[in-house]
Amino acid sequence: MADNALAKSTDVSDALGRDLTPSETKQAPGHLLKVSELFRLAARQQFTRGRSTNRLRVTAGAVTLPQRPVQSIVSVDGEPGDRFTFLGQRLEVPAQTGTFVVVDYEHGYDEIPDLVRLTVAGIVAQLLEADPRARAGVTQRGETRGPFSVQETYASWAQGASPRLAPDDLRTAQSYRVTSYGLIVQGGY
Structure with missing residues (x-):
């Protein structure tokens, strides 16, 4: 299988x-x-471990990452992910509402x-x-x-x-x- x-x-x-x-x-x-x-x-x-790159719309200074659980933020618009605040599925980004950012992140469960x-x-x-x-x-x-x-x-x-x-x-x-x-x-x- x-x-x-x-x-x-x-x-x-x-x-x-x-x-x-x-x-x-x-x-x-x-x-x-x-x-x-x-x-x-x-x-x-996806449920299994993986890495995604999403183009997301900023709302009220944050974006919601679609895959969970998030393991780590690799980058946001090419900047290292450790420069950004992350809580739950929300990633705070210093951008105006309506702006799009590209987020590269690792996600998934260790066990289904x-x-x-x-x-x-x-x-x-x-x-x-x-x-x-x-x-x-x-x-x-x-x-x-x-x-x-x-x-x-x-x-x-x-x-x-x-x-x-x-x-x-x-x-x-x-x-x-x-x-x-x-x-x-x-x-x-």
């Missing part, structure tokens, strides 16, 4: 409460990669947060355990035998064989976004 997946096959096995079958063992790495990228896109976070890892593994586990009819794209099914009838409706996000984020998974990913309102930064750390 590639290093950029946010969970491992063992996490999927733990989510299922059993060992993966040989077929699931072959499918899991690809699903983990796709679900990890979908989760990253929804969260607007448990909620992220467990959510990604859970999505893959659900995909592997999905009803074969839903995987085939069936939206609903009914069966009548004598006086008994059964109706099943499959969630739209569960249909097909492609990994997708369910509404709850999407909300979990979005909770990691960094948003700035003036001088206040919203979001968990």
Whole structure:
């Protein structure tokens, strides 16, 4: 499995409460990669260690860095990062509101947060355990035998064989976004 997946096959096995079958063992790495990228896109976070260079707009003498947690500021408009004050996701810069600055910084977690890892593994586990009819794209099914009838409706996000984020998974990913309102930064750390 590639290093950029946010969970491992063992996490999927733990989510299922059993060992993966040989077929699931072959499918899991690809699903983990796709679900990890979908989760990253929804969260607007990389989660793993990395370095970013962003052109950011100054508001009230500061910029909000989009990736977290910030490990270090390398430079701001070519000047060494240690010359600037940094708190949370906000970097104070001596520039007028509306000015753009280029910030080079290092960010990311040393270990993937448990909620992220467990959510990604859970999505893959659900995909592997999905009803074969839903995987085939069936939206609903009914069966009548004598006086008994059964109706099943499959969630739209569960249909097909492609990994997708369910509404709850999407909300979990979005909770990691960094948003700035003036001088206040919203979001968990």
